[in-house]
Amino acid sequence: MDVRPETLKSLAAEGLWSRNPALVGLLGLCPLLAVSTNFVNALALGVATTAVLWASSGLISLLKDRIASAVRLPLFMIVLASMVTIADFVMEAAIPEIHQIIGLFIPLIVTNCAILGRIEAFAYRQNVSLSLADGLFMGLGFTWVICLLGATREILGTGGLFQHADQLFGKAASDWTLTLFKDYAGFQVALLPAGAFLLLGLLLALRNWVMENRHSAPSTVRLERS
Amino acid sequence: MQPRVRASPMRFKAIRGLLSQLNQQLDSARPAVQMWVFAAVGAVLTSLFFFLTRPTVNAHENQRLLGTLHELIPETVLTPAALKEMIDIPPWTPGLSGLQIYRLREGETLKAIFLKATTSEGYSGDIEFAMAIRPNGKIIGVRVLRHRETPGLGDWIESVRSNWILAFEGKSLEDPLEMHWGVRKDGGAFDQFTGATITPRAVVKGVHETLKRLKQQGETLEEP
Numbered sequence: 001m002d003v004r005p006e007t008l009k010s011l012a013a014e015g016l017w018s019r020n021p022a023l024v025g026l027l028g029l030c031p032l033l034a035v036s037t038n039f040v041n042a043l044a045l046g047v048a049t050t051a052v053l054w055a056s057s058g059l060i061s062l063l064k065d066r067i068a069s070a071v072r073l074p075l076f077m078i079v080l081a082s083m084v085t086i087a088d089f090v091m092e093a094a095i096p097e098i099h100q101i102i103g104l105f106i107p108l109i110v111t112n113c114a115i116l117g118r119i120e121a122f123a124y125r126q127n128v129s130l131s132l133a134d135g136l137f138m139g140l141g142f143t144w145v146i147c148l149l150g151a152t153r154e155i156l157g158t159g160g161l162f163q164h165a166d167q168l169f170g171k172a173a174s175d176w177t178l179t180l181f182k183d184y185a186g187f188q189v190a191l192l193p194a195g196a197f198l199l200l201g202l203l204l205a206l207r208n209w210v211m212e213n214r215h216s217a218p219s220t221v222r223l224e225r226s
Numbered sequence: 227m228q229p230r231v232r233a234s235p236m237r238f239k240a241i242r243g244l245l246s247q248l249n250q251q252l253d254s255a256r257p258a259v260q261m262w263v264f265a266a267v268g269a270v271l272t273s274l275f276f277f278l279t280r281p282t283v284n285a286h287e288n289q290r291l292l293g294t295l296h297e298l299i300p301e302t303v304l305t306p307a308a309l310k311e312m313i314d315i316p317p318w319t320p321g322l323s324g325l326q327i328y329r330l331r332e333g334e335t336l337k338a339i340f341l342k343a344t345t346s347e348g349y350s351g352d353i354e355f356a357m358a359i360r361p362n363g364k365i366i367g368v369r370v371l372r373h374r375e376t377p378g379l380g381d382w383i384e385s386v387r388s389n390w391i392l393a394f395e396g397k398s399l400e401d402p403l404e405m406h407w408g409v410r411k412d413g414g415a416f417d418q419f420t421g422a423t424i425t426p427r428a429v430v431k432g433v434h435e436t437l438k439r440l441k442q443q444g445e446t447l448e449e450p
Contacts, residue, residue: 071257075264082268086275093282096290104374104381 008133015137021114022145023207028112031105032146033196037157040164042150043143044098045105048091050139052083053115057123057135059083064124076119077110084109097167114142145203152199157191159184290371291356295340298358298367302330302338312342315439321347321428322435324354336361339440342371345432349424350374353383355432357394359440368394368433373425380425390417390426399437407434 021027028049035045056079060067067075088106092099099106109115118138123131155161159181166174189195252259288306295304312326324344330337338361344354353373358366368391370383382388393416408414409427418426 066260068257068260071261074261078261078264078268082272085272089272089275089279089283093279093286096283096286104376 007130011130011133012137015134015139015141016144017141020141020145021118021138022142023204025114025117027114027117028142029200031108031112032142032149033193033200035102035105036146036149036153036196037191038154038164039147039151039162040168041098041102042146044091044095044168045102045109046139046143046146048087048106049109049112049115050136050143052080052087052109053118053139053142054132054135055083056080056115056119057131058128060119060123061126061128061131067124072120072124073116076116076124080115080119081110095168097164114138149196149199149203153190153195155180156187156199157189157195158186287371291342294356294369294371295358297369298356299330299338299340304328315443318439318442319435321345322432322439325436325439327440338366341436341440343432343436345428345435347424347428347431348373348375349380349422349428350376353425353428353432355429357433357436359437363398363400363437363441365394365397365433365437367392368429370429375425376422379419379422382419382422383425383429388419390419391429393417394433399441407431 015021017023019025022029022032031045031049036042056076059079060076063079084107087109088099088103091106092103118134122134126134151161154163159179161178161180162173162176165176166172169176187195190199285306288309291309292304292306295302308328312328315325315327317323317325322343322345325341326343327339327341330340339359340356341359342354342356344352346352351374353375354371355368356371357368360366369385370391373381373383375381375383382390385391402415406413406415408430409416409418409423411418411423412427414430416426416430
């Protein structure tokens with residue numbers, strides 16, 4: 001059951017970069033774009049998504065011999081929906097202010113096809129430790145993209161960063177807020193849905209540019225079926 | 227000894243045949259059984275977490291309710307203990323439930339009525355709101371406490387997202403008139419949002435029904 005370091009490394013590289021669910025798969029765009037209005041909300045949803053994906057991957061991999069392939073999709077959905085509901089309850093109790101804001105998007109984690117896709121493509125076919133690793137890295141891959149998007153939109157939109165950090169990390173974090181530009185007028189578009197699309201587009205362009213420069217062979221974003 | 231030895235394979239064969247037949251039938255039922263088991267385990271797990279988190283969530287909700295009261299009537303600060311004294315008003319119309327009122331007094335005189343209620347006519351389930359009313363029946367203010375409406379569309383009923391909910395301030399059963407207690411699309415006095423009519427309609431109706439229910443109880447004017 002032990003995982004070789006190189007396997008782990010390649011899983012990490014796939015989840016965080018080369019098969020990143022948000023940047024390459026372009027999956028789960030609805031929560032990615034809607035919740036990334038600031039860093040704290042983005043981080044909260046990223047962590048929730050990672051937790052759900054990690055737990056569901058492990059459970060599905062553990063139970064895969066007991067899952068008849070004919071009904072595997074409904075069974076995946078039951079496991080996913082249970083995990084999401086539990087995450088919803090825990091967040092409602094632990095971080096009520098943030099849950100007030102992003103709570104509407106928590107049930108949408110179920111419909112994040114990045115998660116169902118990974119469970120079907122990976123956890124259903126691999127052993128438990130590999131599936132747990134894959135779930136973790138895919139979740140982290142989603143998390144860093146949504147956090148980067150959230151931070152960029154927050155900086156552009158308000159001129160500050162880490163606002164409302166106390167809602168996630170407690171009172172000690174109330175002075176974490178950075179004001180990067182004093183008397184910043186605010187670039188409203190960055191906070192609106194249009195800004196989310198524009199910034200994600202720029203991020204994808206940046207990723208393609210990096211990939212093209214790294215390998216001489218051109219590599220473009222491949223749209224996967226969602 | 228002889229017949230016994232010959233009889234037992236026969237008997238075994240029969241049993242084995244029966245077993246394999248049973249097994250085949252079980253095999254075809256397996257997916258259904260699996261779905262039952264998964265659903266049952268999922269339900270048990272989620273219920274467990276529901277009951278584990280409920281006390282904390284209720285405490286947060288009470289805090290939010292008190293915060294809302296403070297926002298509507300700034301000079302009033304209540305403790306969570308006061309919420310235990312809220313009086314249940316039995317439902318009247320099917321769309322409205324969970325109506326609970328609290329009489330704010332200054333000495334002996336009634337200063338305001340603070341209440342919470344839930345309408346079930348939202349686009350995606352219940353909308354819980356709080357409201358403060360003067361003794362003369364005029365609304366001090368309404369705030370939405372909890373809802374599951376569409377993000378970016380129906381969530382405009384939240385005071386942090388738009389000023390829509392402030393339109394109730396100063397309104398009463400007499401103003402606007404009964405026929406105008408609705409959204410503009412239905413000939414009423416309240417705005418709806420582009421693309422979302424059901425959500426504001428539910429809130430307007432919920433507030434209206436609450437006022438009517440209170441009047442029927444004689445709450446806003448005098449003590450029962």
